[in-house]
Amino acid sequence: xxxxxxxxxxxxxxxxxxxxxxxxxxxxxxxxxxxxxxxxxxxxxxxxxxxxxxxxxxxxxxxxxxxxxxxxxxxxxxxxxxxxxxxxxxxxxxxxxxxxxxxxxxxxxxxxxxxxxxxxxxxxxxxxxxxxxxxxxxxxxxxxxxxxxxxxxxxxxxxxxxxxx
Amino acid sequence: xxxxxxxxxxxxxxxxxxxxxxxxxxxxxxxxxxxxxxxxxxxxxxxxxxxxxxxxxxxxxxxxxxxxxxxxxxxxxxxxxxxxxxxxxxxxxxxxxxxxxxxxxxxxxxxxxxxxxxxxxxxxxxxxxxxxxxxxxxxxxxxxxxxxxxxxxxxxxxxxxxxxxxxxxxxxxxxxxxxxxxxxxxxxxxxxxxxxxxxxxxxxxxxxxxxxxxxxxxxxxxxxxxxxxxxxxxxxxxxxxxxxxxxxxxxxxxxxxxxxxxxxxxxxxxxxxxxxxxxxxxxxxxxxxxxxxxxxxxxxxxxxxxxxxxxxxxxxxxxxxxxxxxxxxxxxxxxxxxxxxxxxxxxxxxxxxxxxxxxxxxxxxxxxxxxxxxxxxxxxxxxxxxxxxxxxxxxxxxxxxxxxxxxxxxxx
Numbered sequence: 001x002x003x004x005x006x007x008x009x010x011x012x013x014x015x016x017x018x019x020x021x022x023x024x025x026x027x028x029x030x031x032x033x034x035x036x037x038x039x040x041x042x043x044x045x046x047x048x049x050x051x052x053x054x055x056x057x058x059x060x061x062x063x064x065x066x067x068x069x070x071x072x073x074x075x076x077x078x079x080x081x082x083x084x085x086x087x088x089x090x091x092x093x094x095x096x097x098x099x100x101x102x103x104x105x106x107x108x109x110x111x112x113x114x115x116x117x118x119x120x121x122x123x124x125x126x127x128x129x130x131x132x133x134x135x136x137x138x139x140x141x142x143x144x145x146x147x148x149x150x151x152x153x154x155x156x157x158x159x160x161x162x163x164x165x
Numbered sequence: 166x167x168x169x170x171x172x173x174x175x176x177x178x179x180x181x182x183x184x185x186x187x188x189x190x191x192x193x194x195x196x197x198x199x200x201x202x203x204x205x206x207x208x209x210x211x212x213x214x215x216x217x218x219x220x221x222x223x224x225x226x227x228x229x230x231x232x233x234x235x236x237x238x239x240x241x242x243x244x245x246x247x248x249x250x251x252x253x254x255x256x257x258x259x260x261x262x263x264x265x266x267x268x269x270x271x272x273x274x275x276x277x278x279x280x281x282x283x284x285x286x287x288x289x290x291x292x293x294x295x296x297x298x299x300x301x302x303x304x305x306x307x308x309x310x311x312x313x314x315x316x317x318x319x320x321x322x323x324x325x326x327x328x329x330x331x332x333x334x335x336x337x338x339x340x341x342x343x344x345x346x347x348x349x350x351x352x353x354x355x356x357x358x359x360x361x362x363x364x365x366x367x368x369x370x371x372x373x374x375x376x377x378x379x380x381x382x383x384x385x386x387x388x389x390x391x392x393x394x395x396x397x398x399x400x401x402x403x404x405x406x407x408x409x410x411x412x413x414x415x416x417x418x419x420x421x422x423x424x425x426x427x428x429x430x431x432x433x434x435x436x437x438x439x440x441x442x443x444x445x446x447x448x449x450x451x452x453x454x455x456x457x458x459x460x461x462x463x464x465x466x467x468x469x470x471x472x473x474x475x476x477x478x479x480x481x482x483x484x485x486x487x488x489x490x491x492x493x494x495x496x497x498x499x500x501x502x503x504x505x506x507x508x509x510x511x512x513x514x515x516x517x518x519x520x521x522x523x524x525x526x527x528x529x530x531x532x533x534x535x536x537x538x539x540x541x542x543x544x545x546x547x548x549x550x551x552x553x554x555x556x557x558x559x560x561x562x563x564x565x566x567x568x569x570x571x572x573x574x575x576x577x
Contacts, residue, residue, distance in 0.1 A: 002398075002399050002400075002402070002403040005400075005403040005404060005406075005407055006403060006406075008407070009403075009406065009407040009410050009411075012410075012411070012414075012423075012426075013410050013411075013414050016414040016415075016417070016421055016423070017414060017417070019418075019420075019421055020414075020417050020418040020420075020421060023418060023420055023421075024323060024324075036420070043421075047426060074359075074360070074363050074364055074367060074382075074383050074386045074387050074390075075364055075383075076364060076367050076368040076371050076379060077235070077236050077364060077365060077368040079234075079236075080234050080235050080236065080365075080368050080372070081368060081371060081372055083234050084231070084234070084372045084489070084493065085372075087227075087230070087489050088489045088490070091488065091489055115376070116372065116374060
């Protein structure tokens, strides 16, 4: 587009300059008047010469029609997101385990939330830990643990499952 | 009782003693309970203070960790690559500004105003010689025209005018070339700015649950950095050059006038710019508000039932849940603020340069008009009006990116 604009500007400038030069060089007289008239007509044609190009042009290109060297992808940093989600998850698991321990259930917790705990928690696994409740006790008290966990994390109870094995 | 003095006997009232004793005991109990409550409150307050301090320390550690993981190297390198004139608001570098912002040191207005004032006067003094030279040429032209007024041929005056006009045009065009190169460089810097700042900002927004907004903004920002900046480089700048050429040749002769063609060309470019900016800003604002509302609902639904609150940073955090989230919010806001400073640094110098050139040209036009250099004066006025196009392009793009940064900062 800039090349087209440049060509048009040069042609207008050239015609005008020629007109001015002729105006200076030609002697005073009848001829001068006719030459100026012809130059004016030529100038008008040169000025309106780009207009026919706009007829029938496809304008759906939008901003990309103005050229440019292509849109660079604006991508998020996957590595940072991965580490952030992991850090969030670990912290939340620890807080959850402490909460359950404070309520008399010393168990471990593992949260499955690939897109972060603030977006979507897919599952919470409850399991026994060394020095805590045994597998059997976890199984026996699973309903209470499930209720406490669901309340603490504001999720549905069905997402809290016991991990066996 | 019988052995007591009659006076004492008169004072003795069995019920009065009981009342007195009761009053003394009650008062003593009150004192004791007050003392116990005070001691207990002291212990609770110190426990709360300890908890708050622990939480603040944990928050600082999370922030350090988050900053270490976030990749802002390219943004830092971009800011460091700017020359001193284009880095007036970020002289200390990106990292130190982010760290100062995180502790609440945002910098005073005086500091910024001082830098801008110095820049303005430096640019003004550099633009003044060109205007003064043009004025001197006009004075010489009027003197020469006066000397040749007795000549028979009118064309002698015309030739004097052409020579003086050509000399003035050459001087002004050299300033315009500087303006065009500064604008082109600024547009390139704005493209790099968007490519290096928006990915980490969008990453942080995505981490904070702003997935809807991130998905909406990624294509929009790509369109902005390529489309709008391509519009300025490939359409606005060539049209600006066209208006300068028309201004120059339109005032070459008294018979050929191109004033309205210059005005038409300039208006087409201005209207195109304003339409594109207006549509883009409206679209991105609506998308941002709707996306932010959707993300807020999602995140609010996932907020946890809190067992205890600890006052921190003017708000409340739960005992550990929100620390990672809060650290990410703080980093996002600090990075966004630094981005605004970087944006200001990139656009302030060209805007000041173009504004000062406009001022100098108008000064030249005002002074040359009464000296008889009417066509030179009209040329200077026309060029000054055309410079508005470049200012609109640079300021409009800067404002557009500013709106985007504000929307990203206010989203979470």
